[in-house]
Amino acid sequence: MGLPGDKNAAPQESLTVKDNRTGKVYTIPIADNSIQATAFKVVKAPFKKGERPENETDKGLRIADKGYLNTAVMRSEITYIDGEAGVLRYRGYPIEQLALHSNHLETAYLLLYGSLPTKDQAALFEKEVLHHGVMHSDAEQFFRSFRYDAHPMAILTSAFAYLGSYYAEANPSLQGQTLFTKGSPESLANMDKQILRLIGKATTMAAMAYRVRQGRAFVTPPTGLSYTGSFLYQLDHSGQENYVPNPILEKALDVLFLLHADHELNASSTTVLQTGSSLVDPYSAVAAGCASLYGPLHGGANEAVIRMLISIGKPENVPAFLEAVKRREKVLSGFGHRVYKTSDPRSFIVRKTADEVFKVTGKDELLETAMALHEAAMKDEYFTSRRLAPNVDFWSGLIYRAMGFPLDFFPVLFAVPRVVGWLAHWRQMMLQEGGVKIWRPRQIYVGEGIREYVPVEERVAVVGSKKTPSPIVHSGITKRTMLASFKGKTLSKL
Ligand SMILES: CC(C)(COP(=O)(O)OP(=O)(O)OC[C@H]1O[C@@H](n2cnc3c(N)ncnc32)[C@H](O)[C@@H]1OP(=O)(O)O)[C@@H](O)C(=O)NCCC(=O)NCCS
Incomplete structure (x- = not known):
């Protein structure tokens, strides 16, 4: 934040963010005590050695908010x-x-x-x-x-x-x-x-x-x-x-x-x-x-x-x-x-x-x-x-x-x-x-x-819990049905 009267100072209603990966500084406007998540899309960095391309590091920073804990999705008057x-x-x-x-x-x-x-x-x-x-x-x-x-x-x-x-x-x-x-x-x-x-x-x-x-x-x-x-x-x-x-x-x-x-x-x-x-x-x-x-x-x-x-x-x-x-x-x-x-x-x-x-x-x-x-x-x-x-x-x-x-x-x-x-x-x-x-x-x-x-x-074969479909018990099929046969084979063997 600059001194009063400093022309280069960021506006007061803003956030100054430094990306320590690149050293770049960004000014993100604040309105109604909120910032736009899309403003962070310009915060880009080169990939680190061995980093997964799926991280999309060169495409801009993403905002993670599992469960909408701090994300405002509407302007509401209700x-x-x-x-x-x-x-x-x-x-x-x-x-x-x-x-x-x-x-x-x-x-x-x-x-x-x-x-x-x-x-x-x-x-x-x-x-x-x-x-x-x-x-x-x-x-x-x-x-x-x-x-x-x-x-x-x-x-x-x-x-x-x-x-x-x-x-x-x-x-x-x-x-x-x-x-x-x-x-x-x-x-x-x-x-x-x-x-x-x-x-x-x-x-x-x-x-x-x-x-x-x-x-x-x-x-x-x-x-x-x-x-x-x-x-x-x-x-x-x-x-x-x-x-x-x-x-x-x-x-x-x-x-x-x-x-x-x-x-x-x-x-x-x-x-x-x-x-x-x-x-x-x-x-x-x-x-x-x-x-x-x-x-x-x-x-x-x-x-x-x-x-x-x-x-x-x-x-x-x-x-x-x-x-x-x-x-x-x-x-x-x-x-x-x-x-x-x-x-x-x-x-x-x-x-x-x-x-x-x-x-x-x-x-x-x-x-x-x-x-x-x-x-x-x-x-x-x-x-x-x-x-x-x-x-x-x-x-x-x-x-x-x-x-x-x-x-x-x-x-x-x-x-x-x-x-x-x-x-x-x-x-x-x-x-x-x-x-x-x-x-x-x-x-x-x-x-x-x-x-x-x-x-x-x-x-x-990939095996392990959650990695294959779970065995199913057929509630509608009785023992009698399983012992019956179809084209010579019992149903339990099909
Ligand atoms: C409503 C609810 C889901 C809110 O959850 P939350 O905001 O995520 O709160 P947290 O789970 O972080 O709870 C904070 C602490 O209080 C405890 N806590 C919260 N609600 C509790 C409850 N009903 N009974 C016992 N302990 C409770 C948590 O175990 C946690 O303790 P910790 O910090 O020692 O781990 C939760 O309070 C709850 O499950 N209540 C009972 C169900 C209910 O009445 N729902 C209707 C809501 S209108």
Whole structure:
């Protein structure tokens, strides 16, 4: 850095980088406290003696970031998280204020379009979303084609892709690749119609995935109920007259939906953007996001909490469980977070909501164990020194359980509201300045260098774990089949 007034000094908003391989110095501009990874492409060096050409040393420096630990892939105006301070804001509004005063659909409008709707705007948005709840009657066959014990997330993930097959108008492969990126009134109207459809049908498809496993007839979305009221109706109504879901459960579910609506660039939202960057239709992109959410490191944690609490059983078993966690034999599910290092602001709201729900459902038998676990962990130096606090999943599973949802339905209750966040990020990406760039990361190739093809007679068998296909046990083939013969040879010898 030069003295003040030194004309050769690098601009203050920049990084001065010296490549010690060549002695060259580079100035990399800083904007919004970030640097462009592509700026490092000019940092080139000659190959060292014996260095692999696959290192591409002469083609510019690469930025390695396994797991996106410090890579910003979007400029976003949607959600802000301060993990140190335990802050979560949607479009600038603290999550605590939204949970107290707003509702899921109003918050959906906010996340998608950037401002809180007026009364009329909110009413129109709700009307359109609910209008789009009805599925084509052919969809019944699709849902019925799953096995009775299919995981509801497998059904829902497939259903999003299936839904896209109905809307040729929403398919850039058919309509042209600028279908959603033009920003013209027609293009925006088309985009928003798909968004309304996806939010509207998410609850219907989730309810169909639920009912098909019970062998129950499907229910047409009712009129006159809220988004979560309609969802509860579609899940549970079996012909009773004037069936109205319990308002406290309806409200609690709405609060949980609002809390789960977005969480900036988590794994599933990033998957939606990664998939959407090829300009595929939004139904396929949302299906990809849903698949990502299905994983136990993402949407499955609330279910893991309940399984953990069941395994602990009674409050008196908590100390032994925590000792096992400290010996690293067990994981304290529902504690810790990649971003939040003090507290997850959503966990306080969920805890309060749990009390509201228990007033009508009765306390979950695992609540006392959960409270004992929470109290003991928050006092224990092992957890406090690692800044491990309960996250949103610690309490939400108990609410879902108290409401009577099966464990494998928990991720569905996360995916349905997250459709909003996925679409808010997708919409923002389609309309971003400069258009959409396909997301194509780089790799560090560490495999074999160039090799000559070896004829089969000259090959030496390569063996070893992971180096050959693993032996397979055919579960569908019985001993009797193996003892049968085909053209004189027993099947086991073939
Ligand atoms: C969420 C999570 C994946 C974040 O992981 P991360 O940011 O990579 O944190 P780290 O794995 O670096 O953890 C830091 C330390 O805390 C410990 N730790 C983190 N979460 C822990 C947990 N739930 N139980 C016990 N120890 C935990 C780690 O072992 C590590 O200890 P060490 O430094 O002695 O090795 C992790 O906290 C976790 O697995 N939590 C349980 C699952 C869960 O609730 N997921 C839902 C998140 S919303």
